[in-house]
Amino acid sequence: MAKYSDEFKLKVVKEYLEGPLGYKLLAKKYGIPSKAPIERWVKSYKVFGLEGIRTRRSKEVYSVQFKPSVLNFMKETGASYQDTAIEFKMNNPSLIANWNRIFLEEGIEGFVAKPKGRTPMSKNKKPKTLKQEKALSREEQLERENELLRLENAYLKKLKAFQENPDAYLEKHKQRWHSNSNKKDLD
Structure with a gap:
């Protein structure tokens, strides 16, 4: 506003x-x-x-060729931003000052329209694990594989114990859970 x-x-x-x-x-x-x-x-x-x-309510768009010609006129004549804006029938001299700053920082490439918004996500999603494995050395990969096998082994042992005697397994873990919750309550 x-x-x-x-x-x-x-x-x-x-x-x-x-x-x-x-x-x-x-x-x-x-x-x-x-x-x-x-x-x-x-x-x-x-x-x-x-x-x-x-x-102005609507934003007027100026061509890439127009902007350098305005700056060139200003440089050749020594006109102020205000006088240059009047010459080119613009009512916003600060826009010309902004163009000048962009030209000094980025050159003519700064006037080319840049895409706005977020870049679209790629359709081909690559699994993250591939990137991690490539970054890890051979020794680290083997250690990671060992850890995964240990976890799988522990899971299978617990599953077997549960299948053999579900009530005893649940009772054992129920007691452990209650003892942990009592410790939390005391803190």
Whole structure:
């Protein structure tokens, strides 16, 4: 959302054009931190009329070829961001300043549209274990396999004990569970 409404901008611009107050006094009167926005509004209003101070609702897209031509004009003529914006019938000089910063940091490639949003997930899901196994040395792989075999062996022993005598197995583990819960209650 815009910091200042279109009605407020028009009121300040008209007061400047019709009244005795200058940029600084108007900024002080309306609590605007500097006189620069008022100067921009007045310049834009003089050139474009009411359209010059209106906040645009839709984002205008400029071509990749247009942006360097604007910056080239500014460099050749020595025009300010505001004057350049007026020359190219734009009401947002800060957009040109942003283009200049991008051009200085990234060059012409910075103007090429970049895809927005998250990258799509690949359709071919690769199992994570393959990556882990490749990263592990041969010795680590063997240790991991040993550990898995031990776990499988312990599981099978418990399963066999349960199948032989389910009541005794459950009673044994029930007592262990109760003794653990009593220890927790004492803490």
